[in-house]
Amino acid sequence: MNKKKLGQFFTNPVIAEFMVKLGYSDNVKKVLDPSVGPGVFIKYLNKINSKCEKTVFELDQNMIKLFKENVNDNSKIINSDYLKTDIKEKYDLIICNPPYKKFQEIDDRKQLIEIFKNKYSIKMSGYSNYCVYFLIKSINELNINGKCVYIIPYEFLNCGYGEVIKKYLVDKKILSKIIKFDNKIKLFNDATTTSCIILLENKNNENVQFINVSSLEKLNLIWNDCNENNNEVFLYNYKELNYKEKWSKYFRKKENYLNNDNFIRLKEIARVKRGIATGDNKYFLLNIEKIKKYNLSNCVCEPCICKSSDVDDVIFDQKKFNELKRDNKKVFLFDGRNSVTKSDNNYIKLGESLKVNKRYLTSHRNPWYSIEEKKVAPIWISVFSRNKIKVVRNEMMIKNLTTFHGIYLNNNDDINILFCYLLTPISHKILYLNKREYGEGLDKFEPNDLNDAIILNLNIISADDKKKILILYEQLKSKNVDKVITKLNDIFVKYVNDTLNLD
Helix, strand or coil: CCHHHHCCCCCCHHHHHHHHHHHCCCCCCEEEECCCCCCHHHHHHHHHCCCCEEEEECCCHHHHHHHHHHCCCCCEEECCCHHHCCCCCCEEEEEECCCCCCHHHCCCHHHHHHHHHHHHCCCCCCCCCHHHHHHHHHHCCEEEEEEEEEEEEHHHHCCCCHHHHHHHHHHHCCEEEEEEECCCCCCCCCCCCCEEEEEEECCCCCEEEEEEECCHHHHHHHHHCCCCCCCCEEEEEHHHCCCCCCHHHHHCCCCCHHHCCCEEEHHHCEEEEECECCCCHHHHEECHHHHHHCCCCHHHEEEEECCHHHCCCCEECHHHHHHHHHCCCCCEEECHHHCCCHHHHHHHHHHHHCCHHHCHHHHCCCCCCCCCCCCCCCEEEECEEECECCEEEECCCCEEECCEEEEEECCHHHHHHHHHHHHCHHHHHHHHHHCEECCCCCEECCHHHHHCCEEECHHHCCHHHHHHHHHHHHHCCCCCHHHHHHHHHHHHHCCCCHHHCCC
């Protein structure tokens, strides 16, 4: 079977050994691995206690063969779909690295949603990753005082589909620890994702430990020092957990900055919206060469920033646009609604011959060759980042694709003040409290992550400081941008006090 189709990503042996130690106790008699693969968990378990009664599930015959070669023990092997197998037994230890599939790759997700609704009284979101179905099922197959240890993507703690999962964990009080790996650690060769180890204990827990791991070498240190005196460990009572919020905040000191007048949520003064999605960039994106080739009129060529890498400066103006145009970069969008010439109409016909009109987004637009309606955003902010968020002042006031989100202020008088603030390291440090983490140090913001993010309340900035900020804004057009940003940061940091607990 196809490895990608099955969602197979194999567990690092260091992680596997740690997870076995985390879950094992002398009371463990019956063990289940719902997605055994080559059997790394069972292999380490056998080093501790080979006499346990072990049941393993695996769909892939090749993996079963590999498991037998690697482990060669008395495990009961079930070549079946774990999620659709009715299991009557209960287990003392369930340990698993479940298949990783995004919702689009789950062919039978409607059927699974119905099964879980009827069997486990949980209404799974249609956007749920495949792995959380495994987690919910395993919870219901634990013995009293049994333990379940899973390694799964961290994303469910911070995204919409995860709310129902977090509520399930909180209501059952079964969650004991969440151990989150730094997103710079590459645990799986074929996946860009941040991972966490979840320990569930089938007893009435009072508290949950949220634990950070900055390197694999520190796993055993955390094992030996899992207490609140360890600055990598944060203890929260179940009453403090809000399943509707992002749980990334629980991996740091408790915050009370929203009770401080110096801070507000960005959505109180602005809205963040994603950029334009064309449905077929190859067809809709244009450069000068392509415009000339098809003799397109200016009416159908809408100026637009299409790639983040095309924007190197913090202020984007007509001069920068002209440079990109001269370099034959794709900085125009085709908008067929404004077609006025035969050549324009011929380009529309070309799109139909290429079946561009049959693609998902275009087939839902009327007419198909129109561009998504979006107002021009005065500030762009990068969707993805590593260590530094790209923020750009769109002085030319042209449109942008989904490579950037657009920031739209309620009061345009403060555009340049907000922009200057968003450029600074102190603002990035606060914004990153609301980020999503992927593997290899990659961070992401969805529009609502930024809408809900904390920013400095611009109203508390003095008139004198605002004047200084606006002078520095003009200096950003020079070549000494880093020095100017440092000066801006010095101004804004005065208004940020220690209530943020950012360290």
